[in-house]
Amino acid sequence: ETGVTQTPRHLVMGMTNKKSLKCEQHLGHNAMYWYKQSAKKPLELMFVYNFKEQTENNSVPSRFSPECPNSSHLFLHLHTLQPEDSALYLCASSLGSNTQYFGPGTRLTVL
Amino acid sequence: AQSVTQLDSQVPVFEEAPVELRCNYSSSVSVYLFWYVQYPNQGLQLLLKYLSGSTLVKGINGFEAEFNKSQTSFHLRKPSVHISDTAEYFCAVSEDRDDKIIFGKGTRLHILP
Numbered sequence: 001e002t003g004v005t006q007t008p009r010h011l012v013m014g015m016t017n018k019k020s021l022k023c024e025q026h027l028g029h030n031a032m033y034w035y036k037q038s039a040k041k042p043l044e045l046m047f048v049y050n051f052k053e054q055t056e057n058n059s060v061p062s063r064f065s066p067e068c069p070n071s072s073h074l075f076l077h078l079h080t081l082q083p084e085d086s087a088l089y090l091c092a093s094s095l096g097s098n099t100q101y102f103g104p105g106t107r108l109t110v111l
Numbered sequence: 112a113q114s115v116t117q118l119d120s121q122v123p124v125f126e127e128a129p130v131e132l133r134c135n136y137s138s139s140v141s142v143y144l145f146w147y148v149q150y151p152n153q154g155l156q157l158l159l160k161y162l163s164g165s166t167l168v169k170g171i172n173g174f175e176a177e178f179n180k181s182q183t184s185f186h187l188r189k190p191s192v193h194i195s196d197t198a199e200y201f202c203a204v205s206e207d208r209d210d211k212i213i214f215g216k217g218t219r220l221h222i223l224p
Contacts, residue, residue: 006154043155043201043214056211090154099145100212102154 003027004103006091012109015081021106023074023091030095032074034066037088037105049074081110113138115204117215124192125223132187132218134176134202144185145203145212146176155201161185172196194222 004025013019025032034046048056049068063085065077074091086109092100118133136142143162147155159170166178176187185202202215 004154042216045211048211092155099143099157099160101157102147104154107152 004091004093004101006089006103006106008106009104010107010109012111013078013081014111015083017081018077018079020078021076021089021091021108023076023103025072025074025091025093025101025103027093027101028095029093029101030071031093032068032071033092033094033100034074034076035090035092037090038086043090047076078108081108083110086110113142113204113206113213115202115213115215117202117218119218120216121219121221123221123223126194127191129190130188130192130196130220132200132202132220134185134187134215136183136185136202136204138183138204138206140206143205144176144178145205146170146174146185146187147201147203147214148172149199149201149217151198158187158200192220192222194224196220197222 007022031050033048036044036046045058046060047066052068063080067075088105088107090105091103094100114137116135124130145160146158148158149155158174159168159176161168161178169175174189176185178185199217199219201217203212205212
């Protein structure tokens with residue numbers, strides 16, 4: 001599925017850095033999601049946006065800050081991360097039927 | 112609360128043999144069920160989904176799954192696997208009218224030559 005793109009694909013950052021992950025969907029969907037995928041753990045839902053409004057925040061630490069300026073774009077702003085935040089961050093989008101379409105992910109390494 | 116259990120973390124299968132990946136769910140209301148596949152270094156790709164209607168669902172790449180309400184299962188099957196099927200497979204459940212999907216822990220499918 002090439003309808004959801006994520007940049008960058010790989011990111012290495014220090015604990016004091018500030019960076020942003022970008023997600024863009026070209027499917028005309030109205031909902032967008034951020035997930036965290038760590039080794040040996042289930043996929044963790046972080047944030048949900050519906051029509052640009054945040055409808056879910058699963059107790060995510062404040063060092064992760066989402067932004068959804070419109071229904072096609074979703075950002076995840078990162079600052080003062082910890083090594084345990086290293087993971088694959090996946091973006092997804094959906095329209096009504098709950099079927100979510102995923103991007104390729106950003107592999108984040110925090111040093 | 113809804114949950115998903117994938118009973119096998121890894122399944123080794125010889126090439127051209129059949130495979131079944133097991134998935135059980137729990138929910139008190141009607142559900143939507145999904146199987147996603149994740150190839151190495153990629154995101155999740157939808158294999159198939161059950162929303163309503165026929166309980167036997169056919170997906171991409173020759174996979175199919177059967178919804179069994181009495182056993183609360185949604186097992187994934189393929190009659191003959193190929194080396195290119197090497198990937199991790201995730202079962203997921205969503206309750207009706209809910210925009211959240213709960214994923215299982217995944218099953219890694221190893222295809223043996």
